[in-house]
Amino acid sequence: MRHRDAERSRTLLGFPQVRAMHRATLEGPPPGPPRARWLPPRPSRTRPSRTRPTGTCARPCPHRPSPAPACAGALRERRSSFGRFDARREVSAGHLSSVLAACAGTRLAGDTDPSGEHRLARLYVFVNHVAGIGPGAYAYDPDRGDLRAVVTGPQGPFLQENYFLANYNLEQAGAVLVPTVRTTAVLDAVGDRGYRLAVATAGAVAQSFYLAASALGLGAGVALGFDNVSYAERLGLTDGDEAPLLIMALGHERPGPADFRHEIA
Numbered sequence: 001m002r003h004r005d006a007e008r009s010r011t012l013l014g015f016p017q018v019r020a021m022h023r024a025t026l027e028g029p030p031p032g033p034p035r036a037r038w039l040p041p042r043p044s045r046t047r048p049s050r051t052r053p054t055g056t057c058a059r060p061c062p063h064r065p066s067p068a069p070a071c072a073g074a075l076r077e078r079r080s081s082f083g084r085f086d087a088r089r090e091v092s093a094g095h096l097s098s099v100l101a102a103c104a105g106t107r108l109a110g111d112t113d114p115s116g117e118h119r120l121a122r123l124y125v126f127v128n129h130v131a132g133i134g135p136g137a138y139a140y141d142p143d144r145g146d147l148r149a150v151v152t153g154p155q156g157p158f159l160q161e162n163y164f165l166a167n168y169n170l171e172q173a174g175a176v177l178v179p180t181v182r183t184t185a186v187l188d189a190v191g192d193r194g195y196r197l198a199v200a201t202a203g204a205v206a207q208s209f210y211l212a213a214s215a216l217g218l219g220a221g222v223a224l225g226f227d228n229v230s231y232a233e234r235l236g237l238t239d240g241d242e243a244p245l246l247i248m249a250l251g252h253e254r255p256g257p258a259d260f261r262h263e264i265a
């Protein structure tokens, strides 16, 4: 598709710093073959011992949606839940596992990762109401498909206090997923264009999230209006370079949405 800007403002304001930043991030890859392993290893840190919470998503996902047949319908159905989350129906551990696996499987094609081997995002999940998984914050291990407890106990008040808008009751979501990207390491590795890479990664994970939730008949809502410093503290990330970039709420919705035809709104 070819696009042209259609500018209708009477007065146009330009900001040299913004233009300079756009120019810098649009620069192409450095000359030469793409580096195979361009991201330095994660700094090692002392972690609490691995505890496998009871009934975690430890086994391979039992309900992973087959993407091909589900895709067109799921794309048509996908939408944001906004205030409709309803905790009365718990999310199943299998559904949470499927959505986590879909998010973790997201890859950006491109010269920084031609073989699709680099997992730029890590995933954490705040569990509110998931069958068989106690409330708490967990780190997701995509290779083993299981969860490691970071904080135990109800997370609803933390989630709501650290969300800036009033349109979601995050405690009513079954779980809130949080993708993190090592933004500093990405910028060190590829320069200014790392900003686009980090943000595109978070965006791609958000799209996988919406699509997987839609395929499973679950409500979803991605939000940027949150205090990511508090999230980094809660997830024990302050001594590393992982930055929480989005919060992604997942859960069942209230039944009977008053016949609202969101798809034609």
Ligand SMILES: Cc1cc2nc3c(=O)[nH]c(=O)nc-3n(C[C@H](O)[C@H](O)[C@H](O)COP(=O)(O)O)c2cc1C
Binding pocket: 078, 079, 080, 081, 082, 165, 167, 206, 222, 223, 224, 225, 226, 246
């Ligand atoms: C990166 C990102 C950040 C967002 N941040 C917020 C937010 O803070 N609060 C919110 O209510 N919606 C947020 N949204 C959701 C958008 O408002 C929503 O996707 C948009 O209204 C389109 O609606 P639809 O997803 O139902 O098509 C965000 C979406 C994305 C992709």
